[in-house]
Amino acid sequence: MKEKKLMKGNEAFAEAAIRGGCSLYFGYPITPQNEIPEYMSRELHKVGGTFAQAESELAAINMAYGGALTGKHVFISSSSPGIALMQEGMSFLASAEVPLVIMNVSRGGPGVGGIQPGQGDYRQVTKGGGNGDYHVPVFAPASIQESVDIIYEAVPIADEYRNPVMVLVDGMLGQMMEPVVLPPIRRQITSEEIAQKKPWALTGHKGERTHNVVKSLRLKPDELEKHNIHLEDKYKKMKRELIRYQTDRLQGATVVFVAFGTMSRIINEAVDHLEKAGIKAGIIRPISLWPFPDQAFDEIDPCTKVIISAELSLGQMMEDIKSAVAGRFPVELIYRVGGMVPTPMEVADKTKKILEVIA
Numbered sequence: 001m002k003e004k005k006l007m008k009g010n011e012a013f014a015e016a017a018i019r020g021g022c023s024l025y026f027g028y029p030i031t032p033q034n035e036i037p038e039y040m041s042r043e044l045h046k047v048g049g050t051f052a053q054a055e056s057e058l059a060a061i062n063m064a065y066g067g068a069l070t071g072k073h074v075f076i077s078s079s080s081p082g083i084a085l086m087q088e089g090m091s092f093l094a095s096a097e098v099p100l101v102i103m104n105v106s107r108g109g110p111g112v113g114g115i116q117p118g119q120g121d122y123r124q125v126t127k128g129g130g131n132g133d134y135h136v137p138v139f140a141p142a143s144i145q146e147s148v149d150i151i152y153e154a155v156p157i158a159d160e161y162r163n164p165v166m167v168l169v170d171g172m173l174g175q176m177m178e179p180v181v182l183p184p185i186r187r188q189i190t191s192e193e194i195a196q197k198k199p200w201a202l203t204g205h206k207g208e209r210t211h212n213v214v215k216s217l218r219l220k221p222d223e224l225e226k227h228n229i230h231l232e233d234k235y236k237k238m239k240r241e242l243i244r245y246q247t248d249r250l251q252g253a254t255v256v257f258v259a260f261g262t263m264s265r266i267i268n269e270a271v272d273h274l275e276k277a278g279i280k281a282g283i284i285r286p287i288s289l290w291p292f293p294d295q296a297f298d299e300i301d302p303c304t305k306v307i308i309s310a311e312l313s314l315g316q317m318m319e320d321i322k323s324a325v326a327g328r329f330p331v332e333l334i335y336r337v338g339g340m341v342p343t344p345m346e347v348a349d350k351t352k353k354i355l356e357v358i359a
Contacts, residue, residue, distance in 0.1 A: 004179040009144045009169070010035035012180050013077070013103055014043070016148040020155040021186040022075035022101065023049040024067040026060045028082065031115045032171035033105035036077045048188065057082040061089030068093070068100045069214055071194035071201030073155055077103035079171075080121050081112060084129055090164055091130025094231070095216040097200070099158035101151065102136075102166045105174040108339045116339025117170040117262055119312035125166055126290040126320070133228050135235045137242050138166045138289040140260040144178040150287075152183045159197075161238060168289065170312065172262045172341070244287035245296045253282035255351055256300055256329075258321050259310040260286050262341070267310050269344035274351060281351070289317075294324040306358055307331045308351060312341065330358060 007015070014036045017025070025044055027037040037053060044051045054060035057078055068074040078086060083104045093100065104125060108118035125138045139154065141147040151167055158165040194201050205211045218224040249271065250256060259267040264285045271281040282304075284296045300307070307329045309318045315333045322331050334350050336342045342350075 002181045004181055006177055006179050007144065008035060008177050009147065009174045010105065011039045012144050012148050012182075013105075013151055013167075013169075013174070014039040015182060016151040017075035017101065017103075017155075018044060018047060018049070019183050019185045020073070020101075020152040021188050022073040022155060023047070023188045024064070024072050024074045025049065025051050026054055026063040026067060026074070026076050028054050028057050028060050028078065030057070030079045030082045032107055032174050033077050033079045033103070035174070036103065036105070040075075047185075057085040058089070061086035064100055065089055065093055065098060068098045069202045071189065071198040071203060073159075073189060074100040075103070076100060077105065079105050080107045080109055080118070083121065084124065087124070087129035088131070090136055091128070091132055091134050092216050093164045094130075094134035094136060095132065095227075096214050097162040098164075098214065099162050100164055101154045101158055102164055103151070104166060104168045106168060106170045108337065114339045115171060117172040117312060117341060118337065118339060119170060119261060119263065120314075120316065120337065121168065122289065122311075122313055122316040125168055126292070134231065135238070135290060136164045136166050137161075137238055137291070138168055139244065139287060140168045140289050141173070141287065142261055142264045142285065144173060144176070145180045147173060148180050148182065152186075155186070157242070161234060163234070163238075168261070170262050239291040242288055243291050243293045243295070245293035246285045246287065247296055247299055248283050248285075249280070250282040250284075250299050251301055252303060253280045253301055254303070254305050255279065255308060255355065256282045256284060256304050256306075257308050257310050258284045258286070258317065260289065260317070263310050263312055266342060266344055266347060270347035270351070273344055273348040277348070277352070279352070279355070292320045292324065297321075297324040300329065304329055306354060308334055308354065310334045310347060312336060
């Protein structure tokens with residue numbers, strides 16, 4: 001039996017990145033993710049890695065861009081408004097096809113907002129805040145253990161697709177403590193492996209090959225069009241291969257909830273309350289927010305009366321839900337914002353009222 005260790009979320013996230021092979025970290029302090037750079041500053045050098053605190057989030061993402069161009073595995077983290085400042089850099093990284101892993105421990109918004117849990121970054125991270133036709137895969141775990149597993153997996157995913165990958169949690173997961181099983185330490189990539197597996201990397205040609213140029217600028221329209229189509233083909237491949245979701249109790253469900261992250265944990269308890277009241281309820285939990293798991297909605301029982309999006313935002317995920325449902329079921333919303341988190345009983349009571357209206 002594997003040994004479990006009690007860890008705070010943010011520290012577990014950082015440890016997962018180190019164990020995943022990340023050797024470079026660039027960041028800037030912002031709550032509620034400050035334990036990540038603190039942990040990295042203390043632990044990363046022990047495995048031969050390098051920690052650098054930037055003077056701003058703008059600097060951090062561009063330092064990460066430069067670091068990732070060497071072929072090393074790079075991890076970077078921030079929270080909501082900091083991620084907003086980084087999104088120009090994410091567009092550049094996606095265009096230049098440079099892999100790295102980004103952690104967003106989100107807070108309430110808009111603007112500076114508050115440090116309490118929120119899911120108002122959904123549209124920001126899934127639709128892209130940077131310019132142009134680009135995508136960043138986004139995974140939204142619901143526990144510290146799942147976060148650790150996804151961060152560990154995100155390192156090779158970023159390399160495989162030569163693209164940034166984002167892991168989105170909220171401040172509640174970052175600040176809570178849970179027992180976790182840590183993955184084995186994946187050794188850091190060597191210079192020889194970089195030369196073999198990442199021939200695009202900027203490692204110095206030493207007169208043995210033509211020099212590499214990694215760029216986003218393409219002034220000729222036909223070249224830029226060709227590049228955009230190449231990227232779109234890659235995004236289509238991501239849509240086929242990176243979808244993650246879980247479903248539970250959909251068969252015969254009167255109501256089906258859609259929720260991710262912390263909110264999905266609350267919904268699991270709300271479903272139990274509803275079933276005690278004689279209302280069958282199921283849940284779809286998207287784990288990949290982009291690509292969104294449209295096919296999960298094909299598993300919904302035809303007898304279902306309503307789909308309810310349960311969010312810590314004002315319904316940002318509803319756009320994707322309605323697209324996936326394609327008019328087959330009505331879609332309603334249960335939400336709290338501003339750092340307020342509903343209780344399972346509150347969700348159950350609101351669900352009963354929705355069912356009374358549509359009955």
